[in-house]
Amino acid sequence: xxxxxxxxxxxxxxxxxxxxxxxxQGKYQEDLCFALWRSSxxxxxxxxxxxxxxxxxxxxxxxxxxxxxxxxxxxxVVRKACQTGAGVAFMHSHPSSGWQAMSDVDIVAERxxxxxxxxxxxxxxxxxxxxxxxxxxxxxxxxxGQNFARTFCxxxxxxxxxxxxxxxxxxxxxxxxxxxxxxxxxWGQECQAVxxxxxxxxxxxxxxxxxxxxxxxxxxxxxxxxxxxxRIEEHNLDRLLHTTSGDIGHFKVDTIVNHLRRSATAASFxxxxxxxxxxxxxxxxxxxxxxxxxxxxxxxxxxxxLNNLAYVHCIPVVFGGIRVATKPSGRLVxxxxxxxxxxxxxxxLRCDGQYTTAxxxxxxxxxxxxxxxxxxxxxxxxxxxxxPFATNLxxxxxxxxxxxxxxxxxxxxxxxxxxxxxxACRLTSQINTCEPSCSVAARxxxxxxxxxxxxxxxxVRRDKLRFRGWLSRILKLFRK
Numbered sequence: 001x002x003x004x005x006x007x008x009x010x011x012x013x014x015x016x017x018x019x020x021x022x023x024x025q026g027k028y029q030e031d032l033c034f035a036l037w038r039s040s041x042x043x044x045x046x047x048x049x050x051x052x053x054x055x056x057x058x059x060x061x062x063x064x065x066x067x068x069x070x071x072x073x074x075x076x077v078v079r080k081a082c083q084t085g086a087g088v089a090f091m092h093s094h095p096s097s098g099w100q101a102m103s104d105v106d107i108v109a110e111r112x113x114x115x116x117x118x119x120x121x122x123x124x125x126x127x128x129x130x131x132x133x134x135x136x137x138x139x140x141x142x143x144x145g146q147n148f149a150r151t152f153c154x155x156x157x158x159x160x161x162x163x164x165x166x167x168x169x170x171x172x173x174x175x176x177x178x179x180x181x182x183x184x185x186x187w188g189q190e191c192q193a194v195x196x197x198x199x200x201x202x203x204x205x206x207x208x209x210x211x212x213x214x215x216x217x218x219x220x221x222x223x224x225x226x227x228x229x230x231r232i233e234e235h236n237l238d239r240l241l242h243t244t245s246g247d248i249g250h251f252k253v254d255t256i257v258n259h260l261r262r263s264a265t266a267a268s269f270x271x272x273x274x275x276x277x278x279x280x281x282x283x284x285x286x287x288x289x290x291x292x293x294x295x296x297x298x299x300x301x302x303x304x305x306l307n308n309l310a311y312v313h314c315i316p317v318v319f320g321g322i323r324v325a326t327k328p329s330g331r332l333v334x335x336x337x338x339x340x341x342x343x344x345x346x347x348x349l350r351c352d353g354q355y356t357t358a359x360x361x362x363x364x365x366x367x368x369x370x371x372x373x374x375x376x377x378x379x380x381x382x383x384x385x386x387x388p389f390a391t392n393l394x395x396x397x398x399x400x401x402x403x404x405x406x407x408x409x410x411x412x413x414x415x416x417x418x419x420x421x422x423x424a425c426r427l428t429s430q431i432n433t434c435e436p437s438c439s440v441a442a443r444x445x446x447x448x449x450x451x452x453x454x455x456x457x458x459x460v461r462r463d464k465l466r467f468r469g470w471l472s473r474i475l476k477l478f479r480k
Contacts, residue, residue, distance in 0.1 A: 002045045002289075004153050005037075005126060005138035006314045008344035008444065009160020015053055016134055019093035022063070023132050030093050032056075032067045034077040036086035037126045040313045040447035042288030048126040048140065048153075049314050050089055051445035054080060066105065067092060078117050085449065087123030090114050097133040099169055107150075115141040115148040128156070135166045155197060157291060159314055160345035162407040165194050165291070173197055173222055176267040180220050183265075191406055192220060196266060200401075201225035201287050203278045203306060204296035205252045207239035207385055208320055211394030212294050213256055214241055217264040219398075224260065225290055226253045227274045227283045229461060239387050251275050251463070275461040278302045282458040284309075292401055293317040296394075299368070300359035305452050307342055307349040311444040316343035316404070319354070320397045324384035337393040338419040341400055346416045347432040348440045364454055392420070 007015070015033065022029035034054045040047040060073035081088045090110060094100045102110075106129075115125040118141075125141040125148075136156040141148045154171045158164040173196040177184060184192055200221055202209045205228040216224055232240065232247045232255060240252070242259040253273035260271050276283035279301060287293060287309065295306045295317055303319065310317040319340045325333040342348050349355065362368050396418060403411075417430040434441040443450055 002154050003047075003140055003151050004045060004155050004157065005048045005050065005128060005136070006040075006157040006159060007050045007136070008314060009158055009162060009164075010345055011050060011053065012134075012136070012158045012160075012164075015050075015091055016130060018053075018055060019091060019130055020132065020134075023093060023095050028095055029063055029065060030067045030095065031063065032061055032069060032090070032092040034069075034073070035089040035091055035128075036077075036081055036084065037089045037123070038086055038445060038447040038449055039123065040288060041285075042290075043282070043285040045289040047288075047313070047447075048087070048089070048138070049445045049447050050126070050128070051086065074114060074117060078120055081118070081121035081123075085122075087121055087126060088114070088118035089126040089128060090118075091128045091130065093130050093132075095132055097131045098135050099166060100129040100131050100135075100137045102129070102139075110139075110141055111148045111150065115143075119143055134164075137166060137168070157314075159316055159343055161404075161413060163292070163316060163401075163404045165197060165405070167193065167197050171197065174267045175220065176265060179265040183219055187406055194405060195402075196220055196222050198291045199223040199225065199289055201227065201290035201293045202296070203227045203287070203293060203302065204298075205256050206230070206236070206296060207241075207387065207390035208296040208322070208394045208397070209294065210241040210252075210256050211391050212296065212398055213260055214263065215394065215398045217260045217266075217269070220266045221264075222266040222269055224271045225274070225286055226256060226271065227276060227278050227287065228252050229275055229277050229459075239385055239390055251461070254463070276458065277456070279305055279452075279454055280456050280458050284452070284455060288313055288315070290315060294397055294401075295319045296321075296397075299363055300355040301363045301454060303349055303355045304357070304360045305454070308440055308443065308450075308452055310342040311344065311348065311440055312446050312450050314344055314445060316341060316346075318397045318400050319349055320393050321354070322385050322389050322393055324389070326384060333423075335389055335422040336420065337389060337396075338417060339393065339397050339400055340417045341404065344444055348434050348438060350440055351434045351438055352417065352432065360454070389422075396420070 018033055019031045035050050036052040037048045037050045040049055054077045056073055061069045077088055110127045118125040128136055128138045130136050138153040138156050140151045152168055154168050156166040172193055175192055200216055202212050205226050230252050232243055232250055232252055234248055237243055243255055247255045257271050257273045274283045306317050322337040324335045327333055340349055340352050416432050420427045
């Protein structure tokens with residue numbers, strides 16, 4: 001099991017304003033505060049989501065070069081953690097930059113003074129340090145039956161308008177510079193190391209998802225998850241990258257995986273394929289291991305699931321979709337494609353109007369697939385699409401991820417939505433927020449404390465073609 005920590009951009013900024021206030025004034029003065037955190041447990045990763053700061057009140061902390069706290073401050077925090085079902089997090093600042101090591105004083109404070117009472121909340125202590133440059137480091141202190149053992153986090157993510165990653169020095173990936181020479185010339189070794197440390201999931205490996213996967217493999221992403229239960233059909237061949245008539249009947253994820261392994265440029269590359277829908281529990285758990293998700297799905301239920309996941313587990317999700325209008329004669333009228341990035345501080349997909357809760361319920365009870373249920377006058381999305389539309393949308397979705405990660409302080413604010421009209425030849429951008437009463441955004445950071453209500457048990461999907469091939473060979477042997 002890997003361990004990481006994450007904070008929303010708004011909470012991280014508030015914490016840094018408190019912890020680094022003295023350092024920003026030119027003083028050699030550390031500071032501290034406490035916070036609450038909740039767990040997000042995937043298939044192979046546990047993430048501590050910092051959800052609330054508990055700042056010191058008058059007389060609860062002392063500044064003397066180092067910083068110390070009074071016992072009644074810790075007692076107040078532990079009591080609040082127990083009342084809210086959260087864990088205790090301890091934050092402090094260092095006047096140096098980068099990922100922070102721990103001094104003996106730091107270790108004694110977290111292991112011996114804070115971890116024992118924090119255990120009363122039922123969770124390990126989460127310790128976090130912020131350097132003078134805003135780089136976070138983190139570790140968990142867990143009781144092993146004899147003492148409190150420290151486990152460093154592999155990385156700390158700050159998610160919001162930007163996506164900031166702090167990587168443990170021992171987890172910095174190797175980069176194959178010869179294959180990525182032009183990529184490194186574009187954004188440099190440091191940014192490439194951040195990209196290479198990401199685990200990225202793609203939900204829906206159709207025409208758009210396949211483009212995204214190929215692009216990620218080419219720019220040196222080291223760890224990719226593919227989720228799709230569909231098989232390749234003949235009508236997919238004009239849009240689905242890498243597929244031929246010999247792939248008909250095979251699972252989409254299997255075909256894309258084989259090509260990704262050949263085209264990936266990372267020094268060490270891992271791809272995991274799930275023959276599943278995202279609402280199946282094993283696929284959902286695998287998605288919780290990701291740092292960023294791409295969603296190329298059409299149906300309301302997976303949109304709703306991933307929309308909630310973006311806020312509940314603080315994992316940014318880039319959604320994309322294509323709509324094509326045609327005349328009865330089949331001639332093209334217009335085509336539009338757009339993407340939305342959902343996550344802490346950004347507008348959710350439901351508030352953007354891309355689906356409704358009623359549509360989710362209709363899909364869940366099976367009515368969405370019942371032609372007698374839908375009125376002939378009701379507008380329903382079609383499957384019209386061509387390869388150039390898919391390649392453009394897939395490229396824009398990856399560029400949105402790159403813009404959020406490579407974002408410099410002097411860049412303009414990242415838009416939450418881009419929309420392209422083919423007829424007008426116009427690309428428009430919007431910066432929107434959720435409605436004040438949005439229930440999705442209100443669930444932000446709840447992690448394991450909130451469960452999506454429409455999860456299904458895993459389904460085993462076997463390769464029928466391979467089974468038939470073996471059966472054919474056996475029958476031939478008997479005939480001989």
